[in-house]
Amino acid sequence: MSKILVIGQHADGKLNSGIAKVVNAAKAIGGDIHVAVFANDGAAVAAQAAALDGVAKVLVVDRAGNDDYVASAIAPQIVALTQSGGYSHVLAAGTTSGKDFLPRVAAKLGVQQVSDIMAVHSATSFDRPIYAGNAILTVEAPAAPAIVATIRLASFQATGAAAAAAPIEKISVDAVIPGHTRFVSLAAQKSERPELQSATRVVSGGRALGSSENFSIIYSLADKLKAGVGASRAAVDSGYVPNDMQVGQTGKIIAPELYFAIGISGAIQHLAGIKDARTIVAINKDPEAPIFEVADYGLVGDLFALVPELEAKA
Amino acid sequence: MKALVSVKRVIDYNVRIQVKPDGSGVVVDGVKHSVNPFDEIAMEEAVRLKEKGKVTEIIAVTVGGQKCEETLRTALAFGADRAVHVKVDEEIQPLTAAMALAAVFKKEGAELFFLGKQAIDDDAAQTGQMVAALLDLPQATFASKVDIDGGKAVVTREVDAGLETLEFDLPGIITTDLRLNEPRYLKLPDIMKAKKKPIETVSLADLGVTAIAGLKSVKTANPPKRSKGVMVKTVDELVTALKAKGLI
Numbered sequence: 001m002s003k004i005l006v007i008g009q010h011a012d013g014k015l016n017s018g019i020a021k022v023v024n025a026a027k028a029i030g031g032d033i034h035v036a037v038f039a040n041d042g043a044a045v046a047a048q049a050a051a052l053d054g055v056a057k058v059l060v061v062d063r064a065g066n067d068d069y070v071a072s073a074i075a076p077q078i079v080a081l082t083q084s085g086g087y088s089h090v091l092a093a094g095t096t097s098g099k100d101f102l103p104r105v106a107a108k109l110g111v112q113q114v115s116d117i118m119a120v121h122s123a124t125s126f127d128r129p130i131y132a133g134n135a136i137l138t139v140e141a142p143a144a145p146a147i148v149a150t151i152r153l154a155s156f157q158a159t160g161a162a163a164a165a166a167p168i169e170k171i172s173v174d175a176v177i178p179g180h181t182r183f184v185s186l187a188a189q190k191s192e193r194p195e196l197q198s199a200t201r202v203v204s205g206g207r208a209l210g211s212s213e214n215f216s217i218i219y220s221l222a223d224k225l226k227a228g229v230g231a232s233r234a235a236v237d238s239g240y241v242p243n244d245m246q247v248g249q250t251g252k253i254i255a256p257e258l259y260f261a262i263g264i265s266g267a268i269q270h271l272a273g274i275k276d277a278r279t280i281v282a283i284n285k286d287p288e289a290p291i292f293e294v295a296d297y298g299l300v301g302d303l304f305a306l307v308p309e310l311e312a313k314a
Numbered sequence: 315m316k317a318l319v320s321v322k323r324v325i326d327y328n329v330r331i332q333v334k335p336d337g338s339g340v341v342v343d344g345v346k347h348s349v350n351p352f353d354e355i356a357m358e359e360a361v362r363l364k365e366k367g368k369v370t371e372i373i374a375v376t377v378g379g380q381k382c383e384e385t386l387r388t389a390l391a392f393g394a395d396r397a398v399h400v401k402v403d404e405e406i407q408p409l410t411a412a413m414a415l416a417a418v419f420k421k422e423g424a425e426l427f428f429l430g431k432q433a434i435d436d437d438a439a440q441t442g443q444m445v446a447a448l449l450d451l452p453q454a455t456f457a458s459k460v461d462i463d464g465g466k467a468v469v470t471r472e473v474d475a476g477l478e479t480l481e482f483d484l485p486g487i488i489t490t491d492l493r494l495n496e497p498r499y500l501k502l503p504d505i506m507k508a509k510k511k512p513i514e515t516v517s518l519a520d521l522g523v524t525a526i527a528g529l530k531s532v533k534t535a536n537p538p539k540r541s542k543g544v545m546v547k548t549v550d551e552l553v554t555a556l557k558a559k560g561l562i
């Protein structure tokens with residue numbers, strides 16, 4: 001039977017919402033599931049992890065500096081824990097932090113990492129997207145010494161709440177933490193809007209918006225619909241919106257129930273981010289725009305007239 | 315200070331990928347290939363640092379078959395001074411590539427290593443972090459701003475929450491995100507000059523690297539197809555349809 005270590009990534013005292021999905025992926029693999037929380041003081045985060053269905057145990061490694069999640073500091077602790085605990089699998093959420101520290105763990109363990117698992121066939125066989133999701137590769141990973149993988153959050157549902165909380169154990173790990181890298185700051189966008197990656201509805205705007213002022217019609221429609229707000233790379237590069245709003249191959253991969261692509265042409269790199277959206281609505285003035293090939297509902301016309309009308313009538 | 319830049323040959327980002335009917339992979343023969351877009355950004359960043367006098371020599375490196383020489387020529391046209399071609403004919407995976415790249419970094423005594431944040435063929439996003447781990451060096455991934463000064467690098471990173479800033483002591487590894495810079499347009503004289511620049515060819519064995527067991531590809535398939543939906547003529551029609559489905 002597998003023994004699975006899930007890395008309990010967190011920020012601001014909150015377990016990342018993706019961890020509930022990683023636990024579900026771990027359940028599909030099958031085995032004993034432990035969540036490891038690396039934090040300055042991980043008690044609160046550990047309690048959240050312990051409440052997830054399927055988790056057998058939560059391990060807390062408290063150390064000053066762990067909250068910053070610097071890859072060169074977290075990775076050696078995960079490596080030490082994997083080896084001392086005899087884990088067969090190490091899983092992390094495919095967030096920017098998981099993508100940052102986990103390959104360091106894989107390299108130290110001497111294994112290739114499986115990036116972005118989107119389906120589990122067995123304890124050693126998985127599907128993952130390649131070429132911006134334009135092909136799906138099924139891989140078989142060597143079981144020994146361990147399988148190290150990130151989970152594509154858009155592909156999994158969250159596990160439910162546990163009937164009874166899992167036990168929490170404080171542990172220490174034997175790892176040397178280098179002093180060569182220092183966290184300086186995080187400029188996070190604070191927003192009252194639903195978070196892009198967990199929102200059930202998302203409204204995205206593209207280059208066609210033309211300016212950050214004009215982008216307000218996107219925010220305003222989103223607020224009416226209680227939706228998160230996204231953007232194409234062109235809109236981010238042009239400075240209309242911050243980088244964390246980019247949806248696509250190199251931005252966020254999302255799976256909302258309802259997605260609005262407004263003034264977005266539908267380049268393959270953008271579509272890579274919305275393949276799992278349940279319903280896609282596109283508004284574009286060009287009837288030939290590729291976005292209409294994948295849209296469930298397409299509306300041709302000038303967004304500056306159509307979006308306010310939609311907001312009024314929705 | 316020497317800077318190393320890795321460049322990978324990949325199918326051009328504009329090509330519509332075709333999965334082979336027998337599931338053995340995607341069609342690569344006769345398909346346009348280019349330098350991985352993130353690696354062009356890596357090259358550009360190194361060249362800008364050289365122009366500012368912070369980097370003295372740029373070495374481009376690739377791991378792959380004969381055709382990767384073109385990729386190195388492009389890097390040389392961007393402004394690399396010379397190139398190292400780690401010649402491997404078999405398909406290689408990120409950890410093996412990282413072992414080769416780490417060996418070249420060490421052999422060259424470089425202090426900065428720029429890699430792309432991900433190769434757009436395998437979309438692995440692993441290699442730079444693995445090089446850093448193998449060499450026990452600092453890493454700053456997904457960089458959108460880099461400052462090198464006084465033996466230190468200050469790097470702004472694109473993360474899910476926004477922008478994070480890290481500082482590390484050189485030597486170190488940086489992987490590039492799209493907004494770090496806009497690669498220059500290559501001019502014919504630079505492309506001509508690149509033809510005369512030296513490329514050293516080495517094997518994995520020369521570097522003391524043995525390819526490690528990788529992930530076995532079982533099959534490659536097309537993603538589930540989204541069917542084309544309906545075109546609506548008015549906002550009213552759209553709102554009615556979305557309400558009927560309980561979506562709004």
Ligand SMILES: Cc1cc2nc3c(=O)[nH]c(=O)nc-3n(C[C@H](O)[C@H](O)[C@H](O)COP(=O)(O)OP(=O)(O)OC[C@H]3O[C@@H](n4cnc5c(N)ncnc54)[C@H](O)[C@@H]3O)c2cc1C
Pocket residue numbers: 205206207208231232233234235246247248249250251252262263264265266267268269270273283284285286289301302303304327351352434
């Ligand atoms: C390696 C790589 C990675 C990339 N990663 C991403 C990524 O993660 N995410 C991403 O989005 N892109 C990514 N891109 C960029 C991608 O290729 C496209 O350039 C980008 O998605 C285009 O953005 P856009 O649709 O907003 O702009 P455009 O392609 O310029 O489209 C604008 C659209 O707006 C329409 N329009 C104009 N005016 C109006 C109007 N008044 N009313 C209605 N419609 C109007 C036009 O008809 C057009 O279809 C990547 C590219 C590369 C090379």
Ligand SMILES: Nc1ncnc2c1ncn2[C@@H]1O[C@H](COP(=O)(O)O)[C@@H](O)[C@H]1O
Pocket residue numbers: 320321322323350352353375376377378406408411428429430431432433434436437438439440441442
């Ligand atoms: N075979 C290779 N040759 C040269 N560089 C590579 C190779 N494989 C990966 N890289 C570098 O590592 C980065 C990330 O690749 P990957 O981890 O495969 O997504 C790329 O952008 C390249 O800079």
